[in-house]
Structures are given as structure tokens and as C-alpha cells.
Amino acid sequence: MFLEVSGLTKHFGGVMAVEHIKFNVNKGEIFALIGPNGAGKTTVFNLLTGMIPPDEGGAKFKGKNLVGLKPYQIRNIGIARTFQNLQLFNSLSVLENVMVGAYLSGRKGFIQSLLRLSGVAAEEEQVRKKSLEVIEELGLGKDINNPASVLPFGKQRLLEIARVLAGSPELLFLDEPASGLNVGETKKLANYLKKLKKDGFTLVLVEHDMETVMNVADRILVLNFGTVIAEGTPEEIQRNDEVKKAYLGEEDQYEYSGCKWS
Amino acid sequence: MNILDVNGLKVFHGHAQALRGVTFHARKGEIVAVLGANGAGKSTLLGALSGIYNAKAGEVVFNGKPINRRTSGYIVKQGLILVPEHRQIFNTLTVQDNLLLGAFHRYNKDKSILYEDMERVLETFPALQGKEQQTAGILSGGLQQMLAIGRGLMANPKLLMLDEPSIGLAPMVVAEIMTALRKLREDGTSIILVEQNAAAAFKVADRAIVIERGQVVISGKPGELVNDERVQQAYLGRTRDQAGTVAMAL
Amino acid sequence: MPRESLKYLLIAAASIGFVILPFVLESNYLLSILIIIGIYTLVVEGLGVLMGYAGQVSFGQAAFFGIGAYAVAILTTRYSWGTIPAFLAAIVLPALVAAVIGRPTLKLKEHYLALATLAIGILVHIFFNEGGELTGGPSGLTGIPYLKIGGLVFDQDYKFYYLIGVFVLLVFLGVRNLDRSRIGRSLRAIRDSEVAAEANGINSAALKLKAFVFSAFLAGLGGGIYAYYITFISPAPFNFNMSIQFVIMAVIGGLGTIWGPLLGVSLMVALGEVLRWLVPLFIPNAGGEYQIIFYGLILVLTMIFKPEGLSTGWRKKTVSDSEEQEQKKENLTVSIRR
Amino acid sequence: MVRRIIVLSISILTLLTLVFAGGCSKQDNTDSASKSGETINLGAVLDISGSSSSLGIPERDTLRMLADQLNAKGGINGRQVKLTILDNKSEETEGVLAVKRLIDQENVVAIIGSSASGTSLAMVDTVQKEGVPLISLATNSKIVEPVSERKWVFKMAQSDELIANSMIKYAKSKGIQKTAILYMNNAYGDGGQKALNQAAADNGISVVLLDKFEATDKDMSAQLAKIKNSDAQAVMVWAIPPSASIVTRNYREIALNIPMIHSHGIANQNFLDLAGDAANGIEFPVGKIVVAAQLPDNDPQKQVLMSYTTDFTAKYNTPPSTFGGHAWDAFYMLVNAINESGTDRAKIRDSLEKTKNFVGISGVFNMSETNHNGLDDSCMAMVNVTDSKWVLIK
Amino acid sequence: MHVNLYLQFLISGLTLGSIYALIALAIVTIYNITGILNMAQGEFVALGALTACTFYSAGFSLPASFLISVVIIAIVGALIERLAINPVRNASSITLIIITIGLSIIIRGLALLIWGTNPYSLPAFTQGGPLQVFGAAINPQSIWVFGLLIVTVTGLFVFMEKTYWGKAVRACVINRMAAKLMGINPDILSLMAFVISGALGAAAGVFITPITLATYDMGFALGLKGFVAAIIGGINNVGGAIIGGLLLGVLEVFGAGLISSGLKDAIALIVLIIVLLFRPQGIIGVVIGRKV
Secondary structure, three states, rough: OOEEEEEEEEOOOOEEEEEEEEEEEOOOOOEEEOOOOOOOHHHHHHOOOOOOOOOEEEEEEEEOOOOOOOHHHHHOOOEEEOOOOOOOOOOOHHHHHHHHOOOOOOOOOOOHHHHHOOOOOOOOOHHHHHHHHHHOOOOHHHOOOEEEHHHHHHHHHHHHHHHHHHHHEEEEEEEOOOOOHHHHHHHHHHHHHHHHHHOOOOEEEEEEOOHHHHHHOOEEOOOOOOOOEEEHHHHHHHHOOHHHHHOOOOOOOOOOOOOOOO | OOEEEEEEEEEEOEEEEEEEEEEEEOOOOOOOEEEEEOOHHHHHHHHOOOOOOOOOOEEEEEOOOOOOOHHHHHHHHOEEEEEEEOOOOOOEEEHHHHHHHOOOOHHOOOOOHHHHHHHHHHHHHHHOOOOOOOOOHOOOHHHHHHHEEEHHHOOOOOEEEOOOOOOOOOHHHHHHHHHHHHHHHHHHEEEEEEEHHHHHHHHHHHEEEEEEEEEEEEEEHHHHHOOOOHHHOOOOOOOOHHHHHHHOOO | OOHHHHHHHHHHHHHHHHHHHHHHOHHHHHHHHHHHHHHHHHHHHHHHHHHHOOOOOOHHHHHHHHHHHHHHHHHHHHOOOOOOHHHHHHHHHHHHHHHHHHHHHOOOOHHHHHHHHHHHHHHHHHHHHHHHOOOOOOOOEEEEEEEEEEEEEEEEHHHHHHHHHHHHHHHHHHHHHHHOOOHHHHHHHHHHOOHHHHHHHHOOHHHHHHHHHHHHHHHHHHHHHHHHOOOOEEEEEOHHHHHHHHHHHHHHOOOOOOOOOHHHHHHHHHHHHHHHHHHHHOOOOOOOOHHHHHHHOOOOOHHHHHHOOOOOOOOOOOHHHHHHHHHHHHHHHHHHHO | OHHHHHHHHHHHHHHHHHHHHHHHHOOOOOOHHOOOOOOOEEEEEEOOOOOHHHHHHHHHHHHHHHHHHHHHOOOOOOEEEEEEEEEEOOOOOHHHHHHHHHHHOOOOEEEOOOOHHHHHHHHHHHHHHHHHOEEOOOOOOOOOOOOOOOOOOOEOOOHHHHHHHHHHHHHHOOOOOEEEEEOOOOHHHHHHHHHHHHHHOOOOEEEEEEEEEEOOOOHHHHHHHHHHOOOOOOOEEEOOOOOOHHHHHHHHHHHOOEEEEEEHHHHOOOHHHHHHHHOOEEEEEEEEHHHHOOOOOOOOOOOHHHHHHHHHHHHHOOOOOOOHHHHHHHHHHHHHHHHHHHOOOHHHHHHHOOOOOEOOOOOOOOOOOOOOOOOOHHHEEEEEEOOOOOOOOO | HHHHHHHHHHHHHHHHHHHHHHHHHHHHHHHHHHHOOOOOOOHHHHHHHHHHHHHOOOOOOHHHHHHHHHHHHHHHHHHHHHHHHHHOOOOOHEEEEHHHHHHHHHHHHHHHHHHOOOOOOOHHHHHHHOEOOOOOEHHHHHHHHHHHHHHHHHHHHHHHHHHHHHHHHHHHHHHHHHHHHHHOHEEEEHHHHHHHHHHHHHHHHHHHHHHHEEEOOOOHHHHHHHHHHHHOOOOHHHHHHHHHHHEEEEEEEHHHHOOHHHOHHHHHHHHHHHHHHHOOOOOOOOOOOOOO
């Protein structure tokens, strides 16, 4: 199994919690985590990427246990993530941001860099080239020298994705990659995600934008109040009553609910 | 009559422009829903109206008085009250203290009135009754949200603004809160409701505006909006031919 | 390219200027000011990497400066080491100390880190005072020999001037290399967002430690040269005030820039000398207290009006109120969730 | 790549120049100092601000007064004296910069300073290299010893050894055999403590307890309580106010019923003001300036002391301190030397070294090739605090 | 070694400790309300002490000098907040620390200019010699200091826990933004915090001067000890500040008495580092009730 999550549990002193989450992700698929606000999707991401330790349960990536690893160690074994609240390096240029993403493809350490020993320049050039490729691919080519902080929101999102891609991870966690993007950008993103899948990446997304999710995901896991309420293909999920209820609340006197919307 | 007129409001977060000239109004006694995707600028709008963020440009007239560039203290005194996102109650204080602090700007006046008002708030949210001396932080999420709204009510708002009150709450609780909002409107309080949960908002709103990328892209009655193609494009980011999946967003 | 060649012309001119300066000045006083500026620049350049790149503060840098100086003084006067081995020890020892104390200390954040480094700085100062025979106690150590490299004895100001010049140049090159490397980028990334840096595979704890060790290394280098230059040391110059001065210099010059430290040090030292001359002209009875007040004022005013420092760094940008509050709000929600 | 080659070649060029320059030596410009027309340039580096400023300020005031007096009287051999006083802020590095500035920019023939031992020691190397006479006002004997390495350096203040000897000998005369020593934990106290231990050993007195306190400490009861529990017959304290005052008060509070003998560090009004009644009965050795009026008329220093006291009091409305006295000694010893041998730095040095029977404020100086301080026991007087006044113990 | 020696140590330690506790209290108050570590707190103490000395020697009575000094330093606190802190409210914590360090440098320089290096003194509040308890001496002024500590703590406690304004302050501490939305002006509270800490610092300064004397540079050492005490107790914990202060005082005196006088400051700093590394929330933590 590529990624195996079993019985993941986390309590935050009452309000927010994740209870016994269990799911598997296969290599090469796009797996989506959906659910209403506060359902615990980001918490699952944080647990799986070492940002917070789980109370119970575990996760294995290609047989390696993820529990107890630090975020950078998890990145080291091939799992990368983006953040819902953008975590760009604001004072770094777009190019530098992406080059930091390629950190792991470099080998030169502090002293080698300080003295610029042989090989440092070559390695820099290599990383630079690769980063530029990724930047071009995501359409950020015009902004390479701008500090990340001055980019419009949509481009910042793309930059975050570019940054993780530059490090060629095997498994990618994307936390609401489409939020804040306009229609055109969202469409492009969806196509890009599909392309990534074709290129052999495995993707796990948290996303609110159902169109994108339904469009790109192979399988979907639905969370509500920290528990799994459904799992299946997009078609299965769309038919699931439990899911509808979670999103819409009780079907009460809402006058428009009967019309085109459901 | 308009209780709130917002004209060309622009707000920057550092270099990023969060509001690009927002113009809308709210009439006395109505519930206006403000809709939009994550990051569209809804919370910034409420923050700017209540004096938390400074607007670079634009005009805000509340109840006949210009309030842009005024301190939040002044704005609160005028009766424009924000119930912020994530409730933001005072965790380590008691329920009663939280409520009384809501009336901070009129505390110097007759205290017995405050306690009467507190009784009224507790009637609006019966779930809080009997918990006055409990520490607010240990309440459930739903009760905390009620407390946050109740705290806002203690300020005697003419216009109450709520930022995502339904976040992280069970549908039952959301329904309870929405019922309370309807009752408040009947009592004459105007309300601005920011929601991502469009379904919940449409249920109570008289009117709705949709914000996208820092601008009001559309406004109208919920019934009109639902059928408006532009809304679906702007807020929901999709076209009607995918109506089947659209439902999932709600 | 003409612009490039102009740049090299400038560099060449600056180098020639640097080389002939002692002959032009013919003043040991002015040279000694330049030497002191050079020594402090070494220390502040290291502190600049720590603060400006790694985003970590140290209010105890004078301790490493002092360890370097004391290493030279003790090894040459008490153990009759040669001057070069003692000099090497002055560089290595502070780095070792930093490596040992850095790991637990750098786990602390913000003002906790500030207080911890401050405490360590004062502790080391106490050790200098209490070292008895070894450190000479409060009276210090006299009789430090001149630095000898081959047949060259550093007994004159102009020799120290060249020595320092070479070291400063090398350190500049090093920091510039670092800035343009994977490591420098990663350090700045840690400063901007440690979470994201970790998520991109950067072992932030290890890298911060390396920056800390590097800063101690440079402080030791400065301290070693200082001891050879003054030839007498006592605990006094390595106290908390000196640590503060280093931070002031780093901050005023501009954090996260290569030239900032030199600018900051030059400004502060030059200011000291100018005020020493200027103030008595207006206020005859004035002593250094005016100068101290000036330092304080400059520091406070800089932090209020130009917290990014005086050198124009393109990367540091002011964060407006609202953005900061937005961030605080986010932090708040994070902390609530935790 | 091109860039790196250029940078590298510049570094190599620099290094080469450095080596080349190492071979040549700078021309000597020591005599330029003496040619500067009519005025004679003197310099002083004092601890006017910072931790030792209580020393530096009276020294500065004294030097200013003396220079004005001298110039009003026509200067030295008709040449006016220009005295440049610089503040080292009690910092060693600043002291070095200041001394270099005096030599280079002000072309001084000799330098007075610094006020404290650390700042004085830091300046020694520079004046030795440049060949400029330096007269330190600080106590530490390392400033002038070994004399072979301190050719250009002289010192006005009584060495710790002298004072320690006075204290120990006084105690011995009172029949004390076991003493405790308490000192301030800085260069001043450290030097005193060492001298006291040495003097005690020389005089057969055993030191049963040696303890210290920080200059900034607010309470020394713990140390005194330990002494109370020991079998010491006296406690010797080496400190300056405010800690010297606090320790005296604590000494009364915990009712430590053995004599307390202080060092000369408490010889200022401040100590009396701060210690109040607690000071009564304290004994300490002091330079004679403090008890000038009580001295017998046949004391060789009496006249000098009285005139300095009168002048200083008239000008600054406060009695002079021993520190100002050091400045007086330095100034006039220097003036005498210049009077005798002109403005050549080396000649001034030689003259200073030959100073004999110079009647100063701190004592009668007799310099020699082996002694650059030139004072002996006779310069100290023991005094007793009675009714918050200093009373000479005859 | 006798029992009365240890008793003397304990008494001296508690005296010293209550001085530290007073300063720690002011530091914690500012920190809680504004989130700022005020490195200039020690300077308030020095300024207060010196101001009172000046007025006392000018012929004012002791209580009058005390009041004048407290009022003046409270105003100084207010000025500092308005001029140097308020304009950069949202700066990083390091920037704010550097600013308060800069302020402490300025204040110390000004104090040197005004009062010079000489120490000053005030008479003890009550005359009479030290009290003897089982062979150990208690300075009556220590009892005054201890009294001030108790009065201050009680006052703060009653204010924070029992009054509406105190609750407004606590609300602001808990959630600045939400407090602002209630119309509570955090700026005013920040001003108030600096006024209180100025007044508190001055009061502490006047009360301790009969014991410690007053010098322009007394602030740094006291401020540092105050910080150590505040950190030991937990930086946002009023009860902790007091226990931390007393503990530090006792530790120092026993350290000086039993180990080495020269290393007693080292002992305090080592304790600080250990606490920072292993229990940054302070050794008292949540045991002693809520934070103010």
C-alpha cells in the first residue's frame, strides 16, 4: 500500500477533533478529502505531515511509519504539502521560493556553500534550471524576480504548488489549492492536477470547490465532525444521502432547495 | 431607509489589495447575506466596517454618520457591532462577564438595565441559561457561538454583523442560531451575515451580495441570486451545466 | 558588458584605495578606528547571518567575542602557545561552545530566546570574572604577545589594518556566497516561515544551529584579533552592553544584507568618535553620557521608523498594521485549535 | 568565473602589499609633537562616564582648574598649555582609541590617565609603542610593573600594597591575629584582596575567611553572617560606595561585634552620607587630603594639601577627593618635567623618572628606574569615623 | 554553622526576594496587558528612587516625596508608551525588546546626566534598630518592602478579579481583537499598563532605597533579576512572579552563603536557563490560579 492511514485520532481540548480516520491512497491516483468547514480535513493533513502528533493511530507511507517523524523527515521520504493559509517565503523572490522547494535535490552544505567549493555553482545552476521549468509550467514566468508577497493571491497559490513540485515529491498533499482562484485559474489548475497524475505523482487534496474535486478525483473521502462519513468514487459520493445532509443541513423549509440546486 | 451605506471601500493588507472598492448598502431591519469564496474579502470587509482595518479609500455612512477612519470604540458606540469569526469569546472569563463586557461602552450608565438586557439575551439563547457562572472556554462550540452573538447583543446593536457563525457547528445548532437571527430582525435589529454556507444564509437573508476578489460582483434577493448565472460563475466557480455537482458546494 | 566592467573598475579602485589608505591617512588614530570597525564588523557579520538570515536573535554575542579573546590571552600567556595555534583556538572554541549550547537554546522562540542568550552571555562574563588565575579575574590578563605569522610581526596599526581588511573581505565573500546558495536561501526561508521551510525538507533546527555556530565562529575570530591588537584584556569589554551594541549595529545597518553590518558598525563607531569631539563644543561639561543617550535615541528611532535598518535591503518590506493583525488573527486561530 | 578571478587576484594583491608593507617601517614622527609652536599640548583620558565616572569627574575638574591656573600665571616658560581631556566611558577599547587620537590628532607631549586600572592597562601598549609618557591615576601595580616593560608609564595613586600594608599593620598594632576579608568583586576589589592577603601573610596575620560581593549587590548580610560565625577578630573590607555603605549598614544590623577596617575606597562624603550612623567607629587608611586640616603643621604635605583644598572648594563648592589629588600630582609632576626638559617626549620621560622629593597630594614621590610610583607608607594616614566625620588617628 | 546563620540567610533572601518580586510583578503586568517584555522596568525603579531622593533632600516630607516620585514616573511611563511603544504596537517581539532596551539606555543616560554617579539615600520609614529574631537580624525596612508587595498583589488581584475595569483588562489580554470589538480600547489599556508599571516601579524604588541606596545604574541589575523572577514564575503569572522573586532571592543568598558569593548571579542565571529550556511556562505554571 502506498499510503495507509489507520485509526488516526486527535483531540484538541473539546472543540475540534479527528476520530479514527482510516483510508488508503494508491500510487498514482488523485484522492480528495472533502467535508464542511471544520470537519477536520486540515487536521488530517497536519497529522500526516508531522505538524502535530496524533493521539492515537498511525500512518504508513510505502511501509514506513510516519508517526513521530518531523515535518522535514516526512518531506525527506517523499511527501510534500501546501498550506491552506499560504505559507510562502514572502521576502524571497518567486524563483528563490521555488528553489527552496528543490532544497532536497541539493547536496551542498553550509561550509561548501560558504566557500563556494567546486560543484556548488553547477548544482545551483541545475536547481535554477529545474525551478525555472516548473515556474514556466505554472505560468509564473513573468514574476520570477518579484518577492512572493507582491503577487496576487491566485499566483501565490500557484507559487506554492510550484514550490513543492520543484522538489519532485512522490506524494503531494494539497490543502485547498483552488481557493481564491478565479474560474479560469481553477480550470487550469484542474487540468494541471490531471497532468501531474499522468506524470506519476500521487495527489491528496482537500478542496471546497466541488467541480474541481468531482472533475479530477479518482476517489473521495468525506469527513464530518472529525469522522469519515463516506468514501468512494465521485459518482458514489454524489449519490450519498449522508453527504448531502452533512452539507445542506436538514432539508427543512428552505424554499429553493427543491429546485435546480439538488 | 439605509442604515449602512458603503461606497468604494478599499483596503490593503500590506501590498495585497484585499478590497477593491466595495459598494453596497443595508436597509434598516433587513438581513443582508454577504457571500463569497474563501479569501474573497468578506472578513476584511467586516473588519474594515468595524474599525479593525483601516480603509485606504472609500466612504462608510452608518445611521447617517460617517464612520470610516473612526476608532472601533466610536463605531461600537454608534451601534455597529461585529460578532467575529471563530467566536473569539473571552475563554477564561465567565459567561456573565463575557456578556457584561459586551456592554462595555454603556457600562457607566444604569447597571440594572444591563442585567435586564442580559436576561433578554438569555431568553434569546435559552441554552445559555443557568450557565452564567461557567467559564466560557469550556462551553461547547455551539454555546460559544451563542455567547458570542449574545455578547454582541449586549452592546445594543442597531446593526449586527456576524462573521461565519455556522462554522464548525452541527446543522441543528446552525438552525437554532438562524432562528435567533430571524427573531432579532423581527425585533428591529438589522443584520449583516457573512457565510460560506450559502444554504444556511439564503434561508434567512432578505438580500444577498456576492463578493469576489475584493469586489461586489452581484447583489439581489436570494431567489434571484440562486437563478443568476453570474452568481454561479462568480461565487461557485462553475457553470450551470454542472448543476449536479453544484449542489455539493452547498 | 560596460556595466559589469564599471563594477570591476569600482572594485579595483576600492581595493587600491584600501591598500594605500594607511599611507594617505598617516594617522594611527584613524587606522585604529578602522581596525575597531573591522573587528566589530566580523562579529556583526556573523550576528547578521544569525538574525537577518536565520531570524534568530542573540543577546549574548559578546560572550563568543570574549571567549575568542580569552582563548588567545590564556593560551599565549598561561600556556605559552604559539600565536597562530592560539589564534586558531580562538576561532574554534567559541564555535564549539555554540554548537553545544545552541541545540537546546535555539528551540526557544522570540523573547525566550532573547532572554536565554542574554543569560548565557552574562554567565560567560561571570566566568571571565570568576576564573581566578586562569582568566586573571576582574583584573584581566596583560602581556599578550603580538601575533606572528611567519616572519611578520603584527605590532603596528597598519599591519592590523591589512590583516583585518583581508579577513573582512573574506567574510564578505563568504557571506555573499552563502546568500546566493541553497543554504542562504533556506535560512531566509526559515526566517519567513519555519513551518513551510520544514515542509520543504529543511531541517530548520540543524540549519539554525549551523548559523549560530557560524556567528560564534566569526565572533571568536574578531575576539582573537582584538586580544592581539589591544594586548590586554579584562572581562569589561565582553559584558552585556557589548552584546547589545552588536545587536544595535546589526539592526541599524540592516538585517539580511551583506553590507548592512559594515554600515551599522561604521555608523556607530564613527558616531561615537564624532560625538566625542562634537558634544563638548556645545556642552563643555559633557561626558559620554550624551553619547549613550544618542545611542539609545538612534536605536529607538530606527526601530520605530525604519525597523528594517538603514541599508536598503530589497527583501525586507514593511508589514502594515492590518496585515500583521491578520497574521495575529491567524496565529490565534491556530492556537485555539491546538 | 571572471568575477571570481578578479576578486581572487585582488585578495592576492592585498596580501602581497601586506607582506611588502611589513618590510618597510613608518617614519618616526615623535618629534613633530614638540615643534608645534607656542602652546604645549597635554592630553588626558579619563573615565568621565560609565562605571568609574566617580573617579574621572573630580579628576577632570581638577585638571581643568589646574590648567586654567597655570595658563593664567603664564604657562610653562611662557608657553600656554593646551589640555585635551577625552572620556573613555570606562571602556577599554574607547580608551585605546582616545589615546591614539591624543597622540595623532592632538600631538600631545604626554598623557594623563586613565582613572581606572582596566582602562589604564589597555592604554599601556599604545604608549609603549608610540613612545609617549603616560601618567596613570589608577592603583593596580601591574600598570607600572615590570618597569622594564613599562618604560613610558608612571602611576600616581598609592598601590594597593601600600594601603593593604597600612590596614594590616594597624590591625596588628591592635593585637588582631585573625581577620576576615570582604571585597568588591571587580578589578578594584580583586587587586586589594590580593594585596591584603599578601600583607597579612607578611605580618603573620591569618585570613580566616575570604569572601566577596558584587558592586551592584543590595544586601551583604549573608557574607557578614558567615563572618559572625567564624572566629575572625576583625573584618577588612575593600570596596567603594554604594556597596561599601551597604556592607557597613548590614554590619551594624546583624550586630557583628568585631572591628571593621575599610580601605581608602570609602574616603568620600558619599560614604558617610549613605552609611549614616553605621559608619561611626569605622577605621581606614587614607591619603592625607581627606584630613588635611587635622595634620600637624610640620607635615611636609600640609601646605600643598591646604592650598589644593581651598582652590578646589572655592571653584567647585565641594571638597576635593583623593582622585582629584592624583590628577593634581600627575599634572604638576608633568609640568615640572616639562619645565626642566622641554617638550621632547623622551626627555620628559627621563625627567619624570628622575623626580625626587616631589611633594604632592598623595604623598612625597621619589621615582627611580625601578619604581614608577615612588610612594611609601608615610603617605597614608589612618582615620576613624566619629560623628560622621573623619578623625585622624594620631 | 548555626541555625541562626541559615535563618539570617532566609531573612536576607526574603528581603531581596520581595524586591525582585515587586519588579517581576510590574514586568508581568505589562507583559500580560501588552505582550511586551519591558527591558526598561529596572530603569523605572531607579528613576523613582532617585526622584524621591531629590525631593526629599529638597525638603519635602518622605510621604510627599514618595507620592511625587510615583506620579512623575507614572507620567514617564505614559510618555514612553505614547512616544515609543504605541507607534510600533504591531512590530515583532524582538523589535519591541530592542526598543525597550534602547529606552533603558536613554533613561540611564539621562539619569546619569541629572543625578551623576553618586549614590543617594533615603531614611528608613520607621526608625529604630533591626529586630532580632532567634539571633538573626531583620531590617524594619524589609518589612515595609514586604508590605508593599502584599498591598500591590492584593490590589492587583482585587482589581483584576473583582472590578469591571479589571475584567475589561483581562478581556483585552485574552483576546485583543475581540476586546476592541467590544469598544474596549487596547491602546488605553496599554497606556494604563505602562502607567501602572511606572508607578509600581517608582514605588518599589522608593521603598527599597533605604536598604539598597539609589544609583543611576541600579536599574539594570534589578531589572535583570526581575526578569529571571518573572520567567521562573511563568511570564504571565502574577502569583508566579511573586513566588519566583522570593525563590530567587532565597536562592541567591543561600548560594552566596553556602557556595560562592561570586557565583550567586550565575546560580540565578543557570536557574533561568534551566527553566527556559525545560519549563518555559514557569515552574509555577497553572497551579497558582489564573493569569491576570
